[in-house]
Amino acid sequence: MYKLNGCCTNCDKEVFEAIERFPSDHKRAREMSVAGPPTDDAVRCFLLLTDGSHAGVTLCKDCDDPDLMKIWQKIIRTQAREEEYRNPQTSQPKNRIESLLKFANEAPLGIIGARPLKEVIDDPRNRI
Numbered sequence: 338m339y340k341l342n343g344c345c346t347n348c349d350k351e352v353f354e355a356i357e358r359f360p361s362d363h364k365r366a367r368e369m370s371v372a373g374p375p376t377d378d379a380v381r382c383f384l385l386l387t388d389g390s391h392a393g394v395t396l397c398k399d400c401d402d403p404d405l406m407k408i409w410q411k412i413i414r415t416q417a418r419e420e421e422y423r424n425p426q427t428s429q430p431k432n433r434i435e436s437l438l439k440f441a442n443e444a445p446l447g448i449i450g451a452r453p454l455k456e457v458i459d460d461p462r463n464r465i
């Protein structure tokens with residue numbers, strides 16, 4: 338239903354090393370609260386959206402043909418839920434709302450590429 342932090346967006350398998358987890362009495366008990374580096378299973382998939390822009394989602398290497406609308410709905414639900422956990426002192430409402438609206442107004446047309454996430458992170462062309 339919701340995307341789990343540090344997990345494949347499709348099947349919820351962990352694809353990042355867990356640095357910290359939410360405590361057992363937390364609503365998100367056992368889910369990682371702080372994700373470390375990606376595992377060898379992590380794949381970054383690049384989606385083409387209806388407005389021509391791209392979005393990257395993290396999947397595991399076994400989920401190479403996911404139901405894109407299903408994972409898109411999961412991402413939107415998760416972004417909306419994240420509002421509960423944000424600190425109003427430090428968050429920027431305008432950016433959050435714009436991001437949520439963009440996702441809600443677009444849909445993925447297809448996967449246009451996929452690379453192991455470790456390669457994407459290590460690629461100097463991805464650094465600003």
Ligand SMILES: [Zn+2]
Binds near residue numbers: 345348
């Ligand atoms: Zn998966």
